[in-house]
Amino acid sequence: xxxxxxxxxxxxxxxxxxxxxxxxxxxxxxxxxxxxxxxxxxxxxxxxxxxxxxxxxxxxxxxxxxxxxxxxxxxxxxxxxxxxxxxxxxxxxxxxxxxxxxxxxxxxxxxxxxxxxxxxxxxxxxxxxxxxxxxxxxxxxxxxxxxxxxxxxxxxxxxxxxxxxxxxxxxxxxxxxxxxxxxxxxxxxxxxxxxxxxxxxxxxxxxxxxxxxxxxxxxxxxxxxxxxxxxxxxxxxxxxxxxxxxxxxxxxxxxxxxxxxxxxxxxxxxxxxxxxxxxxxxxxxxxxxxxxxxxxxxxxxxxxxxxxxxxxxxxxxxxxxxxxxxxxxxxxxxxxxxxxxxxxxxxxxxxxxxxxxxxxxxxxxxxxxxxxxxxxxxxxxxxxxxxxxxxxxxxxxxxxxxxxxxxxxxxxxxxxxxxxxxxxxxxxxxxxxxxxxxxxxxxxxxxxxxxx
Amino acid sequence: xxxxxxxxxxxxxxxxxxxxxxxxxxxxxxxxxxxxxxxxxxxxxxxxxxxxxxxxxxxxxxxxxxxxxxxxxxxxxxxxxxxxxxxxxxxxxxxxxxxxxxxxxxxxxxxxxxxxxxxxxxxxxxxxxxxxxxxxxxxxxxxxxxxxxxxxxxxxxxxxxxxxxxxxxxxxxxxxxxxxxxxxxxxxxxxxxxxxxxxxxxxxxxxxxxxxxxxxxxxxxxxxxxxxxxxxxxxxxxxxxxxxxxxxxxxxxxxxxxxxxxxxxxxxxxxxxxxxxxxxxxxxxxxxxxxxxxxxxxxxxxxxxxxxxxxx
Numbered sequence: 001x002x003x004x005x006x007x008x009x010x011x012x013x014x015x016x017x018x019x020x021x022x023x024x025x026x027x028x029x030x031x032x033x034x035x036x037x038x039x040x041x042x043x044x045x046x047x048x049x050x051x052x053x054x055x056x057x058x059x060x061x062x063x064x065x066x067x068x069x070x071x072x073x074x075x076x077x078x079x080x081x082x083x084x085x086x087x088x089x090x091x092x093x094x095x096x097x098x099x100x101x102x103x104x105x106x107x108x109x110x111x112x113x114x115x116x117x118x119x120x121x122x123x124x125x126x127x128x129x130x131x132x133x134x135x136x137x138x139x140x141x142x143x144x145x146x147x148x149x150x151x152x153x154x155x156x157x158x159x160x161x162x163x164x165x166x167x168x169x170x171x172x173x174x175x176x177x178x179x180x181x182x183x184x185x186x187x188x189x190x191x192x193x194x195x196x197x198x199x200x201x202x203x204x205x206x207x208x209x210x211x212x213x214x215x216x217x218x219x220x221x222x223x224x225x226x227x228x229x230x231x232x233x234x235x236x237x238x239x240x241x242x243x244x245x246x247x248x249x250x251x252x253x254x255x256x257x258x259x260x261x262x263x264x265x266x267x268x269x270x271x272x273x274x275x276x277x278x279x280x281x282x283x284x285x286x287x288x289x290x291x292x293x294x295x296x297x298x299x300x301x302x303x304x305x306x307x308x309x310x311x312x313x314x315x316x317x318x319x320x321x322x323x324x325x326x327x328x329x330x331x332x333x334x335x336x337x338x339x340x341x342x343x344x345x346x347x348x349x350x351x352x353x354x355x356x357x358x359x360x361x362x363x364x365x366x367x368x369x370x371x372x373x374x375x376x377x378x379x380x381x382x383x384x385x386x387x388x389x390x391x392x393x394x395x396x397x398x399x400x401x402x403x404x405x406x407x408x409x410x411x412x413x414x415x416x417x418x419x420x421x422x423x424x425x426x427x428x429x430x431x432x433x434x435x436x437x438x439x440x441x442x443x444x445x446x447x448x449x450x451x452x
Numbered sequence: 453x454x455x456x457x458x459x460x461x462x463x464x465x466x467x468x469x470x471x472x473x474x475x476x477x478x479x480x481x482x483x484x485x486x487x488x489x490x491x492x493x494x495x496x497x498x499x500x501x502x503x504x505x506x507x508x509x510x511x512x513x514x515x516x517x518x519x520x521x522x523x524x525x526x527x528x529x530x531x532x533x534x535x536x537x538x539x540x541x542x543x544x545x546x547x548x549x550x551x552x553x554x555x556x557x558x559x560x561x562x563x564x565x566x567x568x569x570x571x572x573x574x575x576x577x578x579x580x581x582x583x584x585x586x587x588x589x590x591x592x593x594x595x596x597x598x599x600x601x602x603x604x605x606x607x608x609x610x611x612x613x614x615x616x617x618x619x620x621x622x623x624x625x626x627x628x629x630x631x632x633x634x635x636x637x638x639x640x641x642x643x644x645x646x647x648x649x650x651x652x653x654x655x656x657x658x659x660x661x662x663x664x665x666x667x668x669x670x671x672x673x674x675x676x677x678x679x680x681x682x683x684x685x686x687x688x689x690x691x692x693x694x695x696x697x698x699x700x701x702x703x704x705x706x707x708x709x710x711x712x713x714x715x716x717x718x719x720x721x722x723x724x725x726x727x728x729x730x731x732x733x734x735x736x737x738x739x740x741x742x743x744x745x746x747x748x749x750x751x752x753x754x755x756x757x758x759x760x761x762x763x764x
Binding site: 082083084116121212213215216217220238239240243244247248251252255256258260275277278280281282284285288289300301302303305306307309310312313314316318348351352354355358359438439442 | 453454455456457458460485486487488509551581664665666667668669670672673676677680704705706707709717718719720723724726727728730731732734735738739750751754755757758761762
C-alpha cells in the first residue's frame with residue numbers, strides 16, 4: 001500500500017541535514033509521497049526504512065523484460081485499467097507455438113509464416129516477437145534441436161521455453177541464453193529448481209498453477225524466495241476462464257493494490273480454439289483486456305493485419321495522437337498527370353482520406369505537410385494547417401518536379417485558405433474539395449471527368 | 453494470505469430494449485462479459501447486412517457469397533435467415549442515395565414491407581450517406597411498418613427531430629441515436645431524443661464505429677467511458693444498449709479491399725476481410741456493444757461462437 005507523506009516522514013532520520021536537496025525532512029517526505037524524488041537521495045535512512053519505502057513506493061504492477069539488445073521487450077508496468085484514465089504503456093507481444101512432436105513440414109510452414117509477416121504500419125515494425133516451444137517429447141535432444149532450428153531460421157524471435165522438467169529446461173535455456181529467453185513454467189512441484197535457473201540466467205519466469213488461488217500462493221512463495229521477474233498463468237485454457245483470469249489478475253494489482261498479482265499475464269490462445277478465425281477473436285479480446293503475451297498457433301497476414309493494427313490503436317497514448325510522416329503519398333497508380341490533394345498529418349485523418357481516395361479508383365497524390373498531428377479543423381484553428389505550412393510542403397517535397405498539375409485540392413472545411421494558398425504558391429490554383437472524406441470518391445470522379 | 457478476488461461494484465444497469473417481438477438487448481449491470489461481477493443481462497446479438505440494390509462496391513470475397521440472391525432483398529434476407537440464422541436482418545437503403553439511384557421513400561417502404569412480410573427475424577432499417585434523405589425514407593418506412601419495434605439506423609444531430617417524431621413517436625418503432633465517437637455528443641443526442649418524448653426502452657445508440665487500425669482506440673475509449681458512466685455513475689442518459697454497424701466500416705478499409713494481385717504477400721482478400729470484420733466486432737463487444745451488424749457468413753459464425761463461449 002502507498003504511504004502518505006507523514007508516514008514516510010516517520011521513517012526518515014528527521015535531522016533536516018538538507019543533503020537531499022530539500023530544506024527539511026518533511027518537505028522531502030512530501031515530495032517522495034508524490035513520486036517526485038527518490039528515497040536514495042537521503043544518505044542517512046536505515047536499510048530497513050529504505051526497504052519499507054521501496055516496497056511502498058513501487059508501482060502496483062512490475063515492468064519485466066525479456067529478449068536482448070534490439071530485441072528486448074518490456075511487459076507490464078500498467079497503472080490504469082482503461083486507457084482513457086492515463087495510457088497503457090507496454091503493448092502485448094505475439095508468439096507462435098511450436099511443439100517438438102510436430103511434423104517437420106508443420107514446423108517449416110510456421111517458420112515460413114513467421115518470416116513472411118514483417119511490415120511497417122505508422123512507423124512501427126510489425127512481426128511476431130516470440131517463438132514458444134513446448135516440450136512434449138520429454139526428450140532433451142529433440143527439444144533442443146527444435147529450438148535451434150527455429151531460432152536459426154527466424155532471426156527476430158525470442159524463444160519461450162515451455163517445460164516443467166528443470167533438467168530439460170536447464171539444457172534448453174543454455175542453448176539459447178544469448179537471446180534472453182522466457183522460461184515457462186514454474187509450478188507447485190518444480191518451483192525451487194525453476195526459480196534458481198531463472199535467477200542464474202536472469203530470465204523472465206512463467207509461473208503456472210491451476211486457478212487464481214493456487215497461483216497466488218505459488219507467487220507468494222516465489223517472491224519469498226526473492227524472485228520477481230515473473231509472468232503469470234492461472235491455468236485456464238478456455239476463453240471465458242482465461243478472460244476471468246486476465247481481468248481479475250490485473251484488477252487485483254491495480255484496484256486492490258496487491259502486488260502478488262502485480263505481474264503481466266500470458267494467454268495461450270492456441271489452446272482455446274483450433275480454428276484460426278476463432279483464435280483471432282480470442283486474441284482481439286486479450287489485446288484489449290489484458291494479456292501481455294498472446295500465444296497463437298500460427299500467423300499469417302489475415303491474422304497479423306487486424307491484430308497488430310488493434311494493438312497499435314489500443315496502446316496509443318491518448319495525449320499523443322498518432323502522426324504519419326510528412327511527404328507526398330502516391331495512391332494507386334498515380335502518375336505526373338494525376339490530381340493532388342492535401343490533408344493533415346494526423347494518422348487517422350490520413351487513413352480515412354487515403355481510404356476514400358483508393359475507393360474512388362482515381363489514382364491521386366496526397367500531400368502531407370507538418371500540421372502538428374491534429375485533425376483538419378483543429379490544425380487550422382491552431383495555425384498549423386495554413387497557407388505557409390502547405391506551401392512549405394509543396395517546396396520541401398519538390399511537388400512541382402514530380403507532378404504536372406498546378407491544381408491543389410484542399411479539404412472543404414478549410415475553404416477559407418484558398419486565397420492565402422494561391423498567394424503563397426504563384427502559378428497554382430486551389431480547388432475546394434469535399435467537406436467530408438466520404439464524399440471524396442464522387443468528388444474525384446467528377447473532378448477527373450471535368451478535366452478530361 | 454489467501455487470495456481475495458477484487459470486487460467491483462456497479463450501481464447502474466443498462467436499459468432492456470426489445471426489438472421486434474422478442475429479441476431483447478441490454479439489461480446488464482456489469483462491464484461487458486464480466487460474469488464474475490454479476491448479471492450480464494441479455495447476450496449480445498448479431499445481425500446480417502443486406503442492401504436494397506446489388507452491392508457492387510462490396511469486395512468480391514463477400515459479394516460472391518451472395519451473388520445468386522443479391523439482386524432481390526427479400527431473396528437475400530431469406531437466404532441469410534435460413535442459412536445463417538442471424539438474430540436480425542439489417543436492410544441498408546443504399547439505393548436511396550441522391551448521388552446514386554435516388555430511389556424514392558415510397559419505393560424503399562415497399563421493399564421494407566415485403567421484407568417484414570417474408571422474414572421472421574426483426575429488421576434494422578439503415579439509410580444511405582445522406583441524412584436529409586434518410587429522414588424521408590425512415591418516415592415512409594416507419595409509416596408502412598407501424599409498431600413493429602424495428603430499429604431505424606439512425607437519427608443524427610441534423611435529422612433527429614424528423615426521425616424521432618416519425619419513427620419513435622408517430623409509428624412506435626425504435627430510434628438509434630448516432631453520434632460520432634464522442635461521449636458528450638452521444639449523451640447530448642440521447643437527451644435530445646428523449647426530450648422528443650421517446651422512452652428509453654424505445655431507443656438504442658450507435659456511438660460511432662471504425663475498423664481496427666483506423667482510429668479504433670477512439671471507439672473503444674468512447675464506449676468504455678459510456679459504459680463506466682452508465683454502470684458506475686448511474687448516468688441514465690447513457691444506459692441505452694449500443695448497436696455497432698461493424699460491417700459498414702470494416703469492409704471499406706485497405707486490408708479488406710486490396711485485391712490479391714495488388715498485395716500478393718497479404719494472401720486471400722476474402723480472409724483478410726473476414727478477419728478485419730471479426731476483430732472489429734470482438735473489439736466493440738469487449739467494450740460494451742449489445743448488437744453488431746456483420747456481412748460475411750464466416751464472421752457471423754465465428755462471432756456467434758465467441759459470444760456463446762463468453763456467455764454460457
